Amino acid sequence: MTSSSLFVAVRCVFVRDVTVALRRSTDVLTPLVFFIIVGSLFPLGVGPEPNLLSTMAPGVIWVAALLATMLSLSRLFANDYADGTLEQLTLTPHPLTTLVLAKIMAHWLLTGLPLVLISPLLALQLNFQYENMGILVASLLLGTPVLSLIGSVGAALTLGLRGGGVLLSLLVLPLYTPVLIFGAGAVSTHALGMDVEAHLSLLAALLVLSVIFTPWVTAIALRISLD
Amino acid sequence: MNRFETSKVECVRGDRPLVSGLSFSLQHGELLHIVGRNGSGKTTLLRTLCGLSRPNAGQIRWNSTDIHVLGDDYRALLAYVGHANGVQGDLTAAENLHVATRLNNGTDTLVKGALERMGLTRFAHLPTKVLSQGQRRRLALARLLVSKKNLWILDEPFAGLDADSVAVMEDILTDYLTRGCMVVVTSHQKIACGAKATQHITLDS
Structure with a gap:
């Protein structure tokens, strides 16, 4: 197939997924509201000690982002699997890997990006210093796409299973640890006044690696789930 | 001149052998009508013919090349309407x-x-x-x-259709087959369309 028809197909999948998600606005809002609520519970739980809160802030925000992404993963393929559109997608004359990447990009745009945009607000609640805000946003901007990418593998593997949600978190959460360590680490390190280049470089490396490999693995997992 | 054929295809679902030793050869303008009781493996067979599942044994070929070797080139000439509407x-x-x-x-x-x-x-x-x-x-x-597309694979296309729609669909099939394309279909009812030749396969397991 020519590259222009592949481009048309990729754009079509992306636009379709974004349109569908926007029409099911609760699907988009749930992870976001969850993120805000989890972040707001911490000051209530650990007490309003400003220094403690600002030390914890990077970790809390990152863990909340991780869990919020988890929550949204099932909608990545489950609906399409149930109504048969996923089957039709695998029967198109285009590499499934590329189409899967378009689906993941649409997922990130409506799950990861809103989390990134709302995170400064959550950080303020946790008495986080303004000067570190840029690094927090930058680390989330690099890290949340990795969460969507890695999560897609788990979502594809647990497709159509009973109790797939629990299995999905068991599969995916351990794989999220490097992102959490370098993401939250970047913010804490910056707060201590040290150089964060190493952390951000590693996050970027994770992003590059997962863009290259995870859509491919997800496509294979989808073909197995549909067999 | 296109040719769609299988040789000794065997499909197993779980531990249950559903289809075994199935061979047919379909040429342009021909219709293959697969019949069989509920649960006899019609859908499994169609999904295998689409390349969604792999046969446990045997080969499915389009113009003498295995469909799994053709990959995207096979999918480019295939349209599938399955059990789920998609x-x-x-x-x-x-x-x-x-x-x-x-x-x-x-x-x-x-x-x-x-x-x-x-x-x-x-x-x-x-x-x-x-x-x-x-x-x-x-x-x-x-x-x-x-x-x-050159090949349509249809799983119970008439399920849930009213009489008028069935007639329209039969017209569409006739047009399509006259253009020299091929259709593989499962259906519990007779299909009235002007195929150059209609082959019947009955699955029983």
């Missing part, structure tokens, strides 16, 4: 058809005609979740009309 409930009928067109290198200008032929023009701008089961089935079948 219709997204939050998109309108027209949007669903446009998606199918763009994903299959079809022609956008054919969408309007396809909706009209399947009697869906009035519902084109409704989200498909409000349509009836039969209307969604018609939309799934309308997908066949928006791209030029």
Whole structure:
């Protein structure tokens, strides 16, 4: 197939997924509201000690982002699997890997990006210093796409299973640890006044690696789930 | 001259052998009608013929090349309407058809005609979740009309259709077969269409 028809197909999948998600606005809002609520519970739980809160802030925000992404993963393929559109997608004359990447990009745009945009607000609640805000946003901007990418593998593997949600978190959460360590680490390190280049470089490396490999693995997992 | 053939295909679902030693050869303008009781493996066989599942033994070939070797080239000439309609409930009928067109290198200008032929023009701008089961089935079948494919594989295409729609679908099949294409279909009812030759396979297990 020519590259222009592949481009048309990729754009079509992306636009379709974004349109569908926007029409099911609760699907988009749930992870976001969850993120805000989890972040707001911490000051209530650990007490309003400003220094403690600002030390914890990077970790809390990152863990909340991780869990919020988890929550949204099932909608990545489950609906399409149930109504048969996923089957039709695998029967198109285009590499499934590329189409899967378009689906993941649409997922990130409506799950990861809103989390990134709302995170400064959550950080303020946790008495986080303004000067570190840029690094927090930058680390989330690099890290949340990795969460969507890695999560897609788990979502594809647990497709159509009973109790797939629990299995999905068991599969995916351990794989999220490097992102959490370098993401939250970047913010804490910056707060201590040290150089964060190493952390951000590693996050970027994770992003590059997962863009290259995870859509491919997800496509294979989808073909197995549909067999 | 295209040829679609299988040799000694065997399908197993779980531990249960459903189809074994199935061989057929289909040429242009021919229809293959697969019949069998519920649970005899018709859907499994069709999914295998599409390449969604691999046969446990035997080969499926398009013009003497295995379909798994052809890959995207095989999918480019194949249209499948399965058990599930493949219709997204939050998109309108027209949007669903446009998606199918763009994903299959079809022609956008054919969408309007396809909706009209399947009697869906009035519902084109409704989200498909409000349509009836039969209307969604018609939309799934309308997908066949928006791209030029050489082989249609249809799983119970008439399920849920009213008598008029069945007649329209039979007309569509006749046109398609006259153009020299091929159809593999499972159906519990007789299919009245002008195929150059109709082959019957009965599955029993």
